[in-house]
Each structure stands twice: as C-alpha cells, then as structure tokens.
Amino acid sequence: MSSSKFFARGGLALALLMTCSSCLSSSGVADADKLSISKVVLYQNGVGYFERKGQVSGSEFSIRVRPDQINDVLKSLTILERGGSRASSVSFPVERSSDRLARELPSQVRNARGMLQMLQVMRGTRVQIATKDRDYDGRVVGVEKDGKTARLTLLTSAREMVTLKTSDLRRLQILDAALAQGLSRSLDIARDQGRWKPVTVTLRFADDGPHNLLVSYIQEVPVWRSAYRAWVSNAEPVRLSGWAIVDNVSGEDWRDIQLSMAGGSPLSFRYELHRPHHVRRPSLNHRLPRAAQAPPQSRAGYKARRRRVADKAATSRRVSGRLKGRRGRKGFSAKRENTEDRIGGRWSKSQRHAAIARSAQTLVKGRQVGALYSYDSMSPVTVPDGKAALIPIVNRKMQGEDVFYFPQTSKAYRAVRLTADKAAKGSAGTLESGPITLYVNGTFAGEGFLPRLAAGQTAFVPYSLDNSLSVRMRRSQKDADVRLVKVHDGKVSVSYKRRRIHQIEVLSRRNKASIAYVKMRRSRGTQLAQVPKGCVSVGRDFFVRVEVGPNEKGSVTVIEQSPVNTVTSYASGLTLTAMRLHLRGIDADDATRGPVEAFLQAHSQLNRLRQSLHPLRRKRMLLERGGARLRANLKALPKGSVAARLRARLLKQLSQNNAMLARITKDMIEIDVKVRESNDKLRELLKQVELR
Template sequence: MRSLTASALFVSALTLTAQTAKTPSAVIKSAASKPPSSEKSNALPVTRIALYKNGVGFFEHSGSVTGNQTVTIDFTTAQLNDVLQSLTAIDLNGGRITGAGYNSATPLGQQLKSLPLALSEDPSATDLYSAIRGAHVEVAGSGSAFSGRILNIEIRSVPGPTENSPAAEKRFLTVISDSGAIRSLELTPSTQVRLLDSSLHSDLSRYLELIAANRSEGLRHLSLRDNGTGTRQLRVSYISEVPIWKSTYRILLTDSPSGTTPSTATLQGWAVVDNTVGTDWNNVQLSLIAGSPQSFIQPLSQPIYSRRPDIPIAQDAQLTPQTHESSIESAKAAPQMAGVAGMSGMGAGSGVGSGNGFALKSRNPQRISSGVMGGIGNTNETVAVAAEPMVAYESAAADSITPNTTTSAYDDYFEYKLSDPVTIRKNESALVPILQSKLPVERVSLWSPTQPRPLRALWITNSSNLTLDRGSFSIVENGNFGGEGLLDPIHPSERRLLSYAADQAIRVTTDYSHDTQRILSFSIVKGVLRQQTSEVSEVEYIVHNSAPDPRTVIVEQPKRSGWKLDSDPQPAETTPDAYRFRVATAAGESVRLHIGQRRDFELHFRLVNTTDEQLTLILRNANPTVLQQLEPVFAAKRALASLDNQIKARQADINQITEDQKRIRENLSTLKGSSEERSLAKRYTDELNQQEDKLAALRKELDTLHQQRDAAQQDLDNKIESLNIGQIRS
C-alpha cells in the first residue's frame, strides 16, 4: 500500500525547479500528410446504421466531394481495430481513393523504454527514488538542507507508541555528500527533495509528457483522399463494436362488452438501441438485424514490435434454457430463419399435487361433479363500479403508435428497417417502435409434471409476415398489468405458448400411474428364442378448476424416447419433447385425463443358457403344443444336468481321499522305530493302499462320465439346432 507521504513526495519530486531546456513533444503526429491548402477537407457524416445481435454494427458514411478532396471520420481508439479490419470506401462517380491515414502512436510501454529512467506506467515514490539512485539532490525538511547523491531508499518498520498498536512503515533516504558525509533522512510530508541535475529533470519532464499524451490519444482521425473532377458521391463503410440491441414486446388484451374471452390481441414490438460510439447519429437510416455474423477483433492499429500478435481465444455463444417449444407441425410450416443466442425463461407460480392408486382406465376426459374437489386454489373477484363509457385500452394504445418499418430476410438474417430517419445523440439510448400487429391468441393455463405449478399463458399464433425476435414481453389486460415473460424467436405462421403469471385456481393431481408388459409373440430358430414384448405406461390426471369462470388447461406430458402415444385423447399439438393435451374445464369442475404411451421391443434368449424354469416362465401363456415340441430339449438338458451332478460328486470324492492321504503321510513321517509305532505304520500303509484302489476306480468312473457328458451335450446341441418354431402370438 502506498502511503500519503510517498505520494506527496512523488508529486514534489516531479515538480522540481531546476533550469531545463525545452523538451520535444511526445505526441506522435498523424501518419496522413496534411492536404494542400487548395483542397477542401470536411467531415463525412454517418447516414446508415445496421445493428446486429452479436454486438457489432455496420456503419455507412456518405456525402458529396468536389475535385480533389480529403474527408475525415473520427473514431475512438477502441473502434480503430474494427475500422482497419473492415473499412470500405467507394466513389460512385469515377473518382479514385488515393490514400487513407490516421494518427497513430507508439505504445506507451515502448516509448518509456526509450527513456534512460527505468520507470513503469504507474510507479510509486519508492520506484522513483530507486530509478534516480546516484542523482545529485538537495534535501530540505525540519532541519538544515543537506545535499549529496542518493545511495538508496529504505522502508523501515517502526514500533508503535504502545505495545498493542501496530508498527508503522517509514521511508528513509540515504544521501552521501561530496565531502563523504552519510545521512539517512526520513521522508515526511514536509520533506522537499530538489534535483540538482538538469538533464535528469529533463528526463522526468519527458516521462510526464508521455504519460499525459497517452491519456489524450483516445480519439483517432481517419483521413481519406478522393481525387477526381466535378462533384461526386462518396460512401465509406465499416463495422464497429456496439451494445446489443434488445427486443421488448407489449401484448394488449381487452375483453369484449359481452364478457367473452378475446380471440385476438395487439402485439407491439419495441427495440432498445444504445449509442456509445462517441458521435451523434443525426437523421440516420437505422436497421435492426436479428442475426449473428461471425466477427472478431485483431489489434491492427497497434504497431507490432517483433512479438506474436494477440489472438483472442474463441468463445461459443452461451445458450440458456429454452422457453416453451413450438409444435412440430408449426415448425414444419414456418419458414426457417436464424434466431439469435440470448435470453430465455419461464413464468413462475405456486401449487402442489400428488396421487397414487390402482389402474383405473378412462379413454376420454370425463366430468366429475363440482363438489368433489371444491375449494382448491384462490379466486380474485373484481367489483364493477358504474362509470362513463371509455375507449377500449387496447384500441387506444394501438392508435398511439404507428411503427413505420419494413422487413426483409436474406441469408440467415432478418431485418427490421425503420423507414423514418432516427436521431440518437452520443451516450444516449432510444426506445424505437418496430412493429404492431393483430395476432390470434387463446388464454390457457399450462401444467406439466416437470413444472408442477400451473401458469397462466397465451397460445399465440404469429399470423404476421414478421419474425418476432427474442426478447421480453409484458401483458396488459384491460389497462392493467397482467404479467411478463420471455419469448424465443417466433417465425411467421408459428404458434407458441407464452407463460406470464401463476394460476392458483387450477390444480392437477396424479390419480394413478402404472406400467405393464405383455408378450406379443415369440419364435425359436437355431437355438435362439426371440420374444416380442409390448410395454404400456399409463397415467391419469385429475384437473380441477376452482375459478368462477371456465378455463382451458394445457397438460404437457413428456415424450419418452422410443415410445408412441397409445390413448384415445389426441394431443392438441406435439413438440419434440412433449405432448400437449387440451382439457376444457367449467367453473368448479374436475376432469379426468388418461394418457398412455407404448413401446414394442424384442428380447433374445439362447436356449443352451436358459434353465427350464426360465423357459417355462417365458412360455407360460404359450400353446401346450409348443411345450410338447420343447420337451425333447428339456429332457436333453435334464440328462446333461444329471451327468454334471454325477461328475461333481465323483470329483468331490477324489478330493476328499486326496486330503486324507496327505494327512496319513504326514503322520507316517513322525513315527519312530518302536514296536507300537511299527504297528501303527503298518495300519497307515494298509489304509493308503485301500484308498489308492478306490481312487483308481473313481477316476475310471469320472472318465466314463465325461464321455457320457460329451455325448449328452452333442445330443442337446443337435436337438436345439434342429428345433424350429415359427412366430406364435400369445
């Protein structure tokens, strides 16, 4: 941390009063030569701007030139790299662009290297004194002045006035006089250090001039020289980094006098545009383009001094979770135009529901008496007060703005082109109307088992010929705020659900959920049993409406990969991830919705590896004649299993005798030559002889059993290979 003392000392050191010669300016002059006095030079105004969703803007300056003329365009240093990378200049009447230049500058770090002082761009007081070690100075403070040459600067930790107070850092400058006297002087706010070396003071002055000049070089002046005769039209275009323009919408709804639900709504689209490029946009032709052309920045304006160029690391657009998907049918019908990576979201609400039970099949939505689940949810009531007739809010709001916008699509972009010129001053923003259209809408409630909080939503169809860009929207119902949300791009003729508020009057519970499997058919060919199986997943929901008015509820059922819909109610629409079922509910009514999904799959079993019990379980519903055809296979498998058991038993006997012989031989090795031990040794020897005879017989039986097993295995393989049962349905 730099102390106040060091900062004050640094300022005093840089304002010394020694006599110096005038130093040259550190500002680098423009690379473009000044035009002759006989030529005209004027600024070329911006006339057309196209803003893209990836944060770049296309700028076009245009104007007339006469004879040989130089025009100028001002940029910030931040814009210059984009300008050098994309600048295009065209004389529409036969003139020639003979050159372009701008005021360049050597990087500050490179300029500082040319100074004899080893100072960085942001030095401390300690850095300064370290850089001027050996300089001839005069130090004046509380005592008499002392002159000499700087040896070093030292930072010392001095104990505080009490034991518990922290230590303080103090700086001491060591100076050696011409007579050899050495003094360490504390640098305090009252200490003054004066340079006695005029050349060193000159170097410090140059350093400060470079720092000041670097701060003032934020504006660049681009000069283009256009040679020709007569008056001609000149156009100059380039791209520049700009803030991303944002879309925001208003959906206006008004109930009809009869109180029926509106079938249309007024959609107003606005764009938020920010001008941060440093110059005014006066009467420019503005286009807002929903597209993201590839763009990057290279430091072309920076002189390169034998080093590799700075190439930024490529970054992918960050995608956020999707909003409600459009249906597969509308996606096929809608023209495919590029969307823009950006925001997405969903509404929020409250409510819970759960249920379980046994299979209760219901193929169509069924009505339940209104008293079954009454009182669930909340209802808001509005008391009407007599008032003078007034103009419908939707009509009044729609008549208040008239967007004058033309649209066009090219390549993968969609353009909103404002017909009237726009003026946006520098460092200001504007809210620009880009569209207004009547669109068909349907008020619904949305529920999904993955998002078990019912939401109020609009089912909106884009009947205009415009692509609605990604952005936020606000709902205004009868002049009151109804909610807000986010939408993804909606193409012409595409239908989309837009949720905007919680619906506390709707409750959806699961009455039962059940999965079953059924064997459809099977066949046996070359020892492989192929089983065709069907699996059905069923769920039944109870949708209850506790509101005082009828409501349409959209139930989203997630699609399972590899499954097909298998129920009588058909979905109103299908998205890549869900089925959407329409359930109409009257006030206080409960309705059942049964949904089934099915998948068919095939299982393979090798008969040689399948037990009789497994085969019997698989074929439990098969025709008895099938089991009769399989009986020879079952008999062969039983015979093979019997031989395996006999072989296992004989091998167990051999292992037991081998263990006994090992024990007897160990006992024999411990016997001595006494008469009793000789008698015991004879008994052990007789026992070993008997066991050897038994082992020989067992090994002979084992060899015979192995031969019988090989024959039984071959018999089983032949019977399985010859077995051929065509497809039989269960």
Template sequence: MTGLPIKRMVLYKHGVGYFERQGTFSGDTLTLTFPLTAMDDVLKSLVVIDRSGQVRNIDFATPEDRAALLARGSIQLSNERSLLDLLRDLRGRTVRLTLTGKQGETITGQVIGIDVEDEKPLRRAIVSLYLAEERVVRPFALDDLLRVELVDEKAHHDLSFFLRAAQNDERNRTATVHLTPGEHDLLIGYVAPAPAWRVSYRLLCEDGADGASRCFLQGWGLFDNQLEEDLVDVAVTLVAGQPVSFRYRLYEPQTPERPLLGDVPRPQPKPMARMRKMPAQEYDMMLEAVETMALAAPAPAPALTIETVTDSVRAVAVGEDQGALFAYRVTQPVSVGRGQSAMAPIVGSQISGARELVYNQRRLDKHPLAAIRLKNETDLTLEQGPVTVLINGEYAGEAVLPFTRAGAGFTVFHAVELGVTVLETTHETRHLHGIRLHDSDLLIDEYMLLFRQYTIISTLHTPSTVIIEHHRTAHTELIDTPPPLSEEGFIARWAVNVPAADQTVFTVCERRLLSRSQSISSLTGEQLQHFLRDKLLDEATFQQLSGVLKLYRQIDKARRMIAEHEVEQRRILERQQHLRQTIEPLRSTGEEGALRQRYVATLAQLEDQFEQIARSIAEQQTTIEKLTAQIERRLQRLSALKRTA
C-alpha cells in the same frame, strides 16, 4: 469525431454496429478519431469512398499508450519542474540564451547542466553553458533568462515529439485519410463495437362474444448512443439474427516470441465445489411466497383496448428479409443525444391467438401455466425479447417471446394457474401376446404397458380445459387412449375438460412389444396350461409339447439316478482306499492272515458293486441319448407343421 456526421447506423444483437458517415470535405487530409477498443474492428472493416476525388492512403497512430510514447523520447518533462527538466535533458546540446536587461545579451553554447537548491529550485537555479570557441564555462541564474532558443535541430524534434505525445488521448486513437487536393464528396463506412439493440413486446388479448380471442402484438426496438457525439437525423436499421463476428488483432504490432522452456510445476489438486440443491421445504416456502405476492398484487392499470393502442402508436419500421438475417429499417430519421437511448415502434400487427391452460411437468410441477398460443402473422421475423401480457385491458403477466420466423407458431407462458392442481401417478404391467417355437426354445412376445394417470383438481368457479403435454416414451404406441390433438417430436397434447370445483382423471397408456426366449426344458405343466388357457397354444401343439415335457422329465429322472450312482461310486472308492491301507501292514499268517482274507473278500464285493453301478450309469446315459433324439424328432416335426400351417 470529425466534420462528417453519421447518417446511417445498423445495429446488431452481438455487440457491433455498422456506421456510415457522409458529407463534403475540403482539403487533402481528413483525421478520424475512434475509441481505442474499436481499432481492431475499424481496421478490419474501414471503407472510404471519394465520389469526387481519390483516396491516396490511410495511416494511423502507433498503438502505444502515453507513457510508452514519452519513454521513447530523450526529453522527459514533469508537471512541476518542466523548465528545469528541459534544461537538464538538453545537456550537450547547443542553445541560445537571451538574458534580461537593457542590452538583451544573447549567449550561444552547449548546455553543461543545471544546479538547483531544493528549497527554491526556480529562484536559485544555475544553468551552465560551455563556450567552445572561448573555452569558457559561464553560469547563469535562471532568473536572468528571458528566452531559450534551441539551436540543435535534434533537440527541436525531440521536444516536439514529447509535446505531441503529451497530447495523446489515452481513450482514443486517430486515423488520417490522405486525399487528392480539392473538394471531396465522401462516404466512410466501418464496423465498431456497439451495445446490442433490444426489443420489448406488448401483447394485448381480448375475449370476443363468441369465445374467440383477438390478439395484437406491439414491439419496441431499444438502442443506445454511446458515441462521443449527438446523432441527428440518422437512418437506423435493427438487424435480427446472428451474423458471424469476431475480434481479430490488427491494431497492435505483434512480434512472435520463441518458446521459453523450463520445468513445469505440477498443479495442485483443488477441492471441487458442491452444488447446493434446494430442499423441498424451501421450494414449498418459495411457492407460498409467490402465491402471497400474487394475492397482494397492486390494482391493475386502466383498461386498454387494441383499437386505442393501434390508433395511438404506429409502427415506423419495415421488414427486410436478408437470408439468415432479418432487418427492421426505421422509416423515419432518428435523433438521439450523446449518452442517451431511444425506443422506436417496429412491430404493430393483429395476429391469431388462443388462450390455454397447459400442464407440462418439465416446465412446472403440480400446476398448469396460463398460455397464449400464437402464430406470427406479422410478415416479420420476431427477435427474442420480453413480452408484457394484457388480457381484456388488465395486466396478466410476463414472458420471453422466442426468436420466431414469419408464419411460425409460438407460445407465450405468462402466469401460473394456482386454482388447478395436477397430480401424476405411474405404473407398469406386462401381458403375453404370442409364443413362437425356435429349435429347443420358445420365443415369448409380451407387451409392456406404461400407464400415466393425470388427476386434475380444479377449484375454479367455471369449467376449464387443461392441455396435457405428455412426453412420449421412445419405441411405444398409444393404446386405449384418445388420439392426441397434436404431436411434435416426443410431446403429445390432449385437451381435458374439467368441471367447475371438481376433478377429472385422464390416463395415457403406452405399449411396447418385448421378446424373450425360454428353454422348453424349463417349462412346467402349469405354464403350458396357462398358455393353452390364454389361447397362445392350440390343442395339438399343447399335446405335442406336453409329450416333449414328459420326455424331459424322464431325462431329468435319469440324470438324478446317474447323480445318485456317482455318489455311491465315490463312497465305494473311499471304502476301498481305506481297506487297502488297513491290509497293507497285516501279515499273511495266523490271526492277521485270517483278517487279511476277510478284507480281501470285502474288496472283491465292493469291486462287484462298483462295476454294477457303472453298468447302471451307462444304461441311464443311453436312455438319455434315446430320449434326447426323440425330443429332437418331435420338435422338428412340430416346427415343420408350424411352418406349413
């Protein structure tokens, strides 16, 4: 790219890198070349420091591709007929032709054009000049030309522009740094797109004689050299975290456009794609295939120990906390050839850990996962990356290590324990807790009990401990359940011991208090007896409420009588209406007169019955009002006694 080599490189996780070039330079213009895709980031971040001179300005090539640049010129030359195209595009411009022969005659004039024959364009081409002073047009065979000199100054600039544009690199762009004359000690820094660095871990665990586990975490940082130059003795820093970064269009000139208005076609509806859910049968087949692959796994690699790994590879990076970011600074210079990648050990430390079998239905149904619970004691921030787990020198699975700050805990789930099966069942019950009196209602408090039973079946030949991770139900408390080992958020953890080749049942019971109201009038004597039997009511309250219920039953009886009387009244009214319609056409003399008199007497009797029923309804309504007043007085006295009790 330039005579200044890269001496420092900082790589990030989101696709950019910071590069520093350093060195001495002699002259007043320094040309830097960057990939076209990097120009926006370079213009956003480029810094040039001259420690022995001064930077005057920086210019960069106009962001046009080769075709666009060539199209701007008046001279267009093809790859096959460049001389013919040049003479064609010089029409009207002054040139000086030198002819072949002993005399070497030179002719100066304006180019009229060139005539060619398609079969042999170079041998039979004729160029014509207009000699203005002589008012003569002279043709010349192209074979007779020894030299073409551009007398016209604009023609000279146009041809030079075309040749520069033809040399334009489609993939790269240049920036020219203008300096004061003399020697310069330069530092040039800029941000440019770069592949994100990666990290991969190796986790070695060894069981001690006391049953405790020793763990060693080794991490390798991976990065790539996709620059168009070799990296030699470069200081490399790998940064974990997520700094804010974005592309901002700076390189391409922008001319705002006015909006173009018009009719907007209505979009046509598109059919929605359906997501396919894996049937249970396919899931079982997949699980069976996984089990088969596990049984057919190749023999494990030779045993490794923490000591051999520690002695053979030492971490060559130191950690630097940068607030929201964390940097791994590689302490040794790194050399990477163009188009190659490199790995550097950046983490190597013993950390505390414990092996577990963890069951969590939301992670995996039916089987617990083999896991290692760890604490980050490396004093480094661990970037997310894959981890290969080796237990007692043998391959034990893989996982993804999460982004973890120093001192924080994390868990690596690396295998499925198919020798242990966990079955879950749930059920719900409710029981009364208490009763409170409120006006004419009873407020009934009851507990909702949620039971989740874990049946753990082991086919292992040794006893095991399964960590049950239970997702707590909101607004509940644990009851008749051992205290959990820990609770984080809504997850509670219990350790359940399972004998070899046996099964164990563990039950979690959660309780939630619910309240509901019920009108006292809707109670039955049987319900009151139930409340008394469960000691939710004392004898005095029971007697008072029993008396109130008797009054409510009398009210119900009175209301039923009123309903029956109202039915009888409607029957009487319908009969009276029928009699009046029958009487109306009858004459008042003779047989019709006698019949009319009987109907009139019947109407009078019905009217007496109607009035008697109305008096009975009024009496029942009065009774209801008196009973209601008695109920209110009794409930008020009972509420007062409860408040003072």
C-alpha cells in the same frame, strides 16, 4: 528547491515544439464530418454496422476513430467510390505498447523527474531562453546547486559562458527536435495517451475528386433490447405491441438515418490489428563459437491451436348490482352523466381495442436476412448522441388465450399461450426475446418473459401463481404389438413396442371452465403413440391440453412408445406370447405350425407343473412353522409325571407333522424332476422350430 517551486516563482511555460513528418496538413484533406451517418444496423452480439455517404473533394480523406474501436473498423472498413475513382491507400498511425516505447527512449529522458533533472538531461542541447532582462540563444552546459539556489550555465551563440538563476527564467524553447519528440513521447506514455486519443485513418485517392463516397464499417455498440405489452380478452385474439430500446453511444448524433435492428447473433470476435505483433524468435547465440581454432591441415573433400388478477367481469357484475338500487334515487343519473362527461365517459371494449391498435403504430417492416430477421425503419430516425430511443416494432393480433400452465405438477401458473402466425408481407414475423407486461380484460395482470418466437412457434408466458387448479399424474407400462421375428438354433428374436402410459388428471376448484396445459418431457428414443388434441410440441418437451369444467375433473391419456428388438429364452412369457400370436397370423405355414404347437403344448404342461408347486411350497412352510412351535413347547415343559400326558400329546402331533412334511417334500422333489425334464424337452422342441 523542487521543480514545482521553480514553476510557481518564475511562471515558466515549457513549450515543446515538434515537427512530425507523419502529421497531415490541413490543405487537401477532407474531414469525416462531411460524410454523415446514413444507415445503422444494430445486432444482438454487441456490434453495429455503420454507413456514411457524401461527397468530398481532395486527394485525402480522414476518419477519426476511438482507440477501443479501431480494430473493428480496420477489420471491416469498406470504401466505395461511385464516380469511377478508387482509393489508392489507407494509412493509420502505428500503435506500440507503452513498455516497448519506453524501452526505445534514452534512459535519461525516461527517468527524468522534475525541472533540475530535465535540465541535466538537456546538457549540450540548443535552447532559447527568455529572462526578465533579455533573451539568450545557446547550448546548455549544466546545472549547479548552491544551497537552495539552482543556476543554469549556458554557452551562448557568441561563445560566452552565462550563469542564470532558474527562478529568473520566463520561457525555455527546445530547439533539438529529437529531444523534444522524446520528451513528448515520454509524457504520452506517462498519461497513457493511446487509450483515449482518437486514431486518424487516412484514405488517399488517385485524383483530387470530387469523390462520391460510401464508407461502411462495424464497431462495438450496446445490444438493442425489446419489450412487449399484451392485451388479452375473452374470445378475442391477443393484441401484442412491442418496442425496441436503442442506445446511441457512438460519440455523434444519428440524424435522419435508416435504422435496422437485426435479430439473432451473427458471429463476431475481437482481433488485434492496430498494434504491431512481434514474434519472439529463438536465440542461437549459444551456437556462436567460443574460441578460435587453429587451422587444420588442408585436405581435399566434399561439403556435407412469471399472480392471477381478479375476474373483472365478476367485479363489474357486483358493481352493477350495487348501482342498480341507486338509479331510482333522485338526481343520481344526472350526477352520474355529468361526472362521465367531465372525465370523458366510459370506454367500451371496441373503443379500448381501437385505442390500443392506434397507440403503437409500427415504424418498421420485417424481412428475413439469411439466418437473421431484420426490423427496418420505414422513415428516417433521429437518436441524439448519449440518448436512448423507444421504437415501435410490433403491433398486431396473435393467436392466444389465457390458460393455466403447469411446468411441474406441484406448481400452477396463470399464463398466456401465444402462437406466432406468419406475418403479413412487410410486418415483423419473428419476435425477439424480452420482458412482456400482460393486461387481462383491461387490467394489469402481471409480467413475464417472452422467448424468441419465430413464425409458427408457440410459447407459454407465465405471469402469476394460481392454485385453484391442481394436477395428478399416474403412470404405467405395457408391451404391445408383439411379433415373432426369427427362431433359429433355439434362439427366439422378438420385436414389440414398449408403451409408457401417463394418465393426467386436472381438478378444478373454480366456478368457470378452464384450460390447462401440463408440461411433460418425452423419454429418449420414444414417440407419442397418440397425440392429444391441442398438444404443443417443442423438441423433447410437449404441453398437453386439458379442458376442465367448473368444479370438475378433466383427464387426458398420453401414450409414449418405443420399439424394442430382443432375443428371449425358451421359458420367457414374451416368447410364449409371440408364438401364440404367430399361429393366429396369416404368416404361419404348415412347416412351422406343427413344431410351434408342440412347443406351446409342452410350455403349457411346464406351466401347470410350476403352478402345482405353489400350494405345496405354502403347505411346507406352514408345517415347518408348526414343527418349530411344537418343539419349542416340548422344550418348555417341566420334567416329571405332572406334564407327562401333555408331552405325549405334543410328541404325537410333532410326529404327524413330520410325516406330512416328508410326503410334501417327496411330491415337490418329484415335480422338480418333471420340471427339469420339461425344460429339456422345451429346448429340444425349440431347436426343431426354424423361422427366418
């Protein structure tokens, strides 16, 4: 019969009574509930800072912590006693792994399954047993099975052997504390109790108090998030309001606490402090002697690791035009006024802005804390356990405008440009990243994502696609500010600025003036030679402002430049330019002017020789093609007297062509010889120039 049937028939209740020396008595121990949470600081790296304040009495104080948070608490727990006393010790139960605990249990307890096996494990154990008729006190001798019936043999305290049916048992109490504790530990391991049972951390004080305590620690919590709304109107600052979403999953209510939300991510990590860490030691058993040796003869010696909304203003004008003709009708004005009275009337722009400003009054003040930015609540905050709260953190005007945004030349977005000014004292200055909902001229326009924005920074938030503007870019390159640095031993050192010129053209198909920003990336090692008006720079990226009229084209020129220092050859055009500019400058002295002028004259003569080769090369190419054509025609003529006259004429033309080709080739050879001589002369003249 299975053990479940034994429990069903007899209604056996197995009570395991243990006395653990590590358990705390209720007397003299203060509970953590007496210290309510007074302050919570939430960070964006997954941890929260908690403070508890209160007055307790007694020499001991207990805090219950979830097992998944015990390591963070042990890593950061701080106890401050304002009354002058001090904590003498902090204790907590040791957590050991299930495998290690299981290995420490006797194999009989570890492997026991069901009632019969447990009773067999309990052989020799002192127990108290209650049956239908009477109670017994004695030691378990063993269990026997006779078919489907199991019988328990018991040696009573009167030294009598009693046999009982297990189905008659009503209660069994284990009097052996070691076995009861081992059985309870085995059950804890089976249900993995350590994963959910709270861990009790006990603080002991030097006296009985009372103690005025401030206890602080960090633990893992959900990160707080921010969400924003922005109202954009023509020729007015942008009204921005923001909320922080806070989740309380700590296991207890936050009532009337001081709540702070810190921006940024301070460093934090996980580290195992609760579970003992065992170091595997090397085994040296192989060094043990294997056999005894006979004693030697005695001798003396010595030890050796984001679509555009319709223009509301235009829509309003169309509606006004339709209504203008109706106002003359009888009863229209009165009906309209009654309707407006019934729904509260029209909202003017000033009323709408005033309502927006009042709708989300901030409950926090901002301050800089090292590299972090903190939003601190100005009044107590309550967040029930298991709930989330929306807390207003931002409500202010910002510099901004509705613009067109080109992150690439092929895509055009409508976007809002936002600039975070330095906030007033006590208000939020840094804006954390989060989703943002845009309202343009009082109408929903789209959604975007606001990056983290510190004071003085500018961000573009795209909220819809709009192809009514297009952009075209033309690029070119030019060298400028060429300067002769040094000439020595025939080597010329030149410095100049290499300029990359970007011509940005924006074409508008709108009936209104527009402002566009085109995103560009600065090349490595370059700087902007001239910064266009309204240009916004973010690292290597910069956003060029282009103003476009209705159905017009606007253009802006951006010039990047980078300094270049190089060594050029005598025949380089850069060398010639640098030397000419040097002669025009005030740094040219008489000692270098003569050799430089002689070099420039020889260089000019070399250029004339090279230029004279160009027409000769073209003539030679044409003559070679004509000779090839004549030879092909001669080859195609038939043999005989019929084509004799034509063959004679073609042969004459080929002879003239070859004569002209020979003369041109001769002239080219003569010029090539002169070019080589000029090159040698230039090298010699350059060696005579010395400039340092």
